[in-house]
Amino acid sequence: MVSIPLSNFKEAVDGSFDYILITDPDGIILYANSAIERITGFTPQEVIGKKAGTKDLWGGLMGKPFYERLWKILKQDKKPFTGEVKNKRKDGTLYDAFHTITPVLDKDGNVQFFFEIQRDITHDKEVDRAKTEFVSLASHQLRTPLTAINWYSEMLLSGDVGAVSEEQSHYLKEIYKGSQRMVRLVNDLLNVSRLEAGGLIVEPVPTKISSLISASIKEGKFIEAEREIPVRFKNSKEDIKLAVDSELLSQVLRNIINNAVRYCSGLPNPQVEVSLDKRAVEGVNSLVIKVEDNGIGIPKVEQHRVFEKFFRASNAQKAAPGGTGLGLYISKTVVEKWGGKMWFESGERKGTIFYVTIPLTGMVFQKGEKKLA
Numbered sequence: 001m002v003s004i005p006l007s008n009f010k011e012a013v014d015g016s017f018d019y020i021l022i023t024d025p026d027g028i029i030l031y032a033n034s035a036i037e038r039i040t041g042f043t044p045q046e047v048i049g050k051k052a053g054t055k056d057l058w059g060g061l062m063g064k065p066f067y068e069r070l071w072k073i074l075k076q077d078k079k080p081f082t083g084e085v086k087n088k089r090k091d092g093t094l095y096d097a098f099h100t101i102t103p104v105l106d107k108d109g110n111v112q113f114f115f116e117i118q119r120d121i122t123h124d125k126e127v128d129r130a131k132t133e134f135v136s137l138a139s140h141q142l143r144t145p146l147t148a149i150n151w152y153s154e155m156l157l158s159g160d161v162g163a164v165s166e167e168q169s170h171y172l173k174e175i176y177k178g179s180q181r182m183v184r185l186v187n188d189l190l191n192v193s194r195l196e197a198g199g200l201i202v203e204p205v206p207t208k209i210s211s212l213i214s215a216s217i218k219e220g221k222f223i224e225a226e227r228e229i230p231v232r233f234k235n236s237k238e239d240i241k242l243a244v245d246s247e248l249l250s251q252v253l254r255n256i257i258n259n260a261v262r263y264c265s266g267l268p269n270p271q272v273e274v275s276l277d278k279r280a281v282e283g284v285n286s287l288v289i290k291v292e293d294n295g296i297g298i299p300k301v302e303q304h305r306v307f308e309k310f311f312r313a314s315n316a317q318k319a320a321p322g323g324t325g326l327g328l329y330i331s332k333t334v335v336e337k338w339g340g341k342m343w344f345e346s347g348e349r350k351g352t353i354f355y356v357t358i359p360l361t362g363m364v365f366q367k368g369e370k371k372l373a
Contacts, residue, residue: 013033014033014034014035016035017035017119018117018119019033019038019039019117019118020032020033020035020036020115020116020117021036021052021114021115022113022116023114024113025075025113025114026051027051027052027053027114028049028051029048029049029050029051029052030048031044031048032044032047039089039095039097039118039120040087040089040090041090041091042057042090053067058087058088058089059086059087059094061085061086061087061088062085062086074101074103074111074114075103075111078105078109078111079103080100080102080103081099081100082098082099082100082101083098083099084096084097084098084121085097085098085099085118096120096124096125097118097120097122098119098121099116099117099118099119100116100118101114101115101116102114102115128196129196129197132192132193132197133193133197135189135190135192136189136190136197138189139186139187139189139193140190142186143183146179146182146183146186147183149175150176150180153172153179154176156168156172157169157172157173157176181322185326187372188326188327188330189326190373191372191373192309192326192330194372194373195333198368199368200334200337200368200371200372201245201366201367201368201371202245202248202337202338202363202364202366202368203365204242204243204244204338204362204364204365205243205244205245206241206242207241207242207243207244207246207249208239208240208241209239209240209241209244209276209287209358210233210236210238210239210276212246212249212250213233213253213276213289214233214235215250216249216253216254216257217231217257217274229264229265229270229272230270230271231261231272231273231274232273232274233273233275234274234275234276236275236276240276240278240287242287242358242360242362242363243361243362243363244358244362244363245363247371248338248363248371248372249358251334251372252331252356253289253291253356255327255328255330255331256327256328257272257274257291258327259327259328259354260272260291260292260352260354261293262319262320263295263316263319263320264294264295264296264351265295266296269294270294270295272291272292273291273292273293274289274290274291275289275292277290278360281341282341284359285359285360285361286341286357286358286359287357287360288355288356289355289357289358290353290355291353291356292351292352292353293351293352293353294351295351295352296315296319296348296349297315297346297347297348297350297351297352298313298344298346298347298352299313299314299348300347300348302314306344307328307332307342308325308329309325309326309329310324310325310326311329312325315348330372331356334372335356335357337364338358338363338366339358339363339364340356340357340359340363341356341357342354
């Protein structure tokens with residue numbers, strides 16, 4: 001094994017673009033590299049001996065629940081913590097950062113110190129905000145002409161302005177279907193921009209969940225490939241009442257059920273079932289909503305990308321070429337906004353099960369300006 005002098009490691013760490021900290025188990029800074037001055041304005045000498053994340057250093061802006069969760073993961077679970085934070089520089093300006101903190105353990109499993117790497121992502125966030133604002137503006141501008149196309153297509157198809165031939169009717173139906181796809185895309189883009197701008201409202205009120213799910217399925221009219229696909233609700237005896245935002249829950253359910261219907265519609269006996277269960281998920285007592293289908297499934301090698309924006313599995317693109325790849329990203333983001341979890345189990349040609357949770361304490365209220373489109 002080649003031996004590398006310790007001084008070489010120090011030079012590499014000091015030359016890092018990201019700032020690097022080493023703290024004791026209580027968060028007192030033992031070491032800081034030179035990048036900390038470029039990012040925060042504080043020199044290494046100014047921060048060593050102080051506690052990381054306090055008001056004196058970086059403003060302590062994340063709030064008590066954030067720091068409680070951070071220390072639980074690091075000290076009790078003894079696992080790495082990753083996430084975005086907002087910090088304050090020495091001159092008082094704010095910046096966005098992504099950091100990873102890793103506990104370093106001794107041979108007995110006790111925390112010796114913490115190793116933190118933090119990157120300034122302020123510019124990246126500003127670029128993302130600009131893109132989000134552009135998408136929102138463009139989507140708003142597209143809605144007006146699309147509404148007109150939909151409206152006039154419906155009028156022509158219904159015969160309100162005179163009879164149309166069979167051939168004309170065929171083309172009008174294609175125009176109408178195309179405009180409907182565009183409306184869905186525009187709405188999805190608007191929803192993404194609202195979620196990423198942080199303006200989504202979550203307004204929970206006591207609601208009977210089984211009744212809401214039944215109504216969502218009944219109103220959905222899940223039609224694919226010119227035929228209606230039955231969606232079965234395995235209703236529980238107890239109509240559980242929870243504080244939920246019924247509009248958001250309905251939209252998430254419709255997104256997931258629409259996917260299930262779309263990807264099993266080519267089967268001779270398509271099956272989609274919704275069911276409920278109460279259990280603890282990651283230590284939180286929750287209502288678990290399960291949506292199961294017997295469709296094409298998701299290839300294992302692509303499953304890690306399912307919740308990415310615009311991603312569609314290779315077999316999904318072949319089965320239904322018109323999707324946007326935004327529905328599951330939107331759904332997962334909304335579920336996490338209300339304090340729940342969303343995940344899935346799947347195998348290619350074996351169907352898919354999606355799970356959505358709501359804490360039994362109810363959805364988390366979120367202030368905002370807008371609902372989903």
